[in-house]
Amino acid sequence: MRIGELGRRAGVSTRALRHYEELGLLPARRRANGYRDYDERDLRVVAEIRSLVDLGFALEETRPFVECLRAGHATGASCPDSRAVQRRKVAEVDDWITRLHAVRDQLVAQLGEAPEPRCAVTPHDT
Template sequence: MRIGELAELAGTTTRTLRYYEQLGLLPARRAGNGYRAYDEADLRLLREIRVLQDFGFGLEETRPFVECLRAGHPEGDSCPASLEVYRRKLAELDDCIARLEDVRRQVAGQFERAVQARDELAASVQPPLCELTEDSTEDSTEEE
């Protein structure tokens, strides 16, 4: 298949495919007429890259998965290098989650302090006395 067809099937652009070729993630094979030629295996590589990128993997992090598929393995994550990328990504995610949990605790503490301060202020402040309201109540009682 040609580059436009592959791009459409993969849900990407021809520019992206050319970039992947430059990075060595996608093979740059040419047909007899000089056009780029791709097959189903290339589409599978692109789908692997796309899934990993959706998970937050950088392009270089996808390389071991692509190489694993190119080596003929049925899955891109069945090679030791791919498993190592998973380990590193999981450690990175765990660190990110821990930082977010810490920030959440801090924000929740600030929120609780702000609510408590607001409630204490509201309890200590007397509403202003409106003389007009009291006078008019007394006047209406006298008229009856």
């Protein structure tokens, strides 16, 4: 399939696909006419990349997953390098959660210390 079809089927722009190619995440085969040529395996790789990016992975962090898929594994998370990246990402998310809880606690404390605002509008008797 050509780049436009891959983009439509994967739900990404052709510009993104070219960027993946520049990074070495999506090697393109070329037809005799110079057009890029992709297959179902490439669609699977792009879906894996998008799924990981949607979870907050940087493009470079997807490389072990892509390599795992290209090596013939059923999932991109089947290989030790992928699992190591996943563990680092879990630790990163845990750190974000800790920091967010601290920010939340600070905001709640500030709300508790602030005087209750007075209502500027007086109710009308009907």
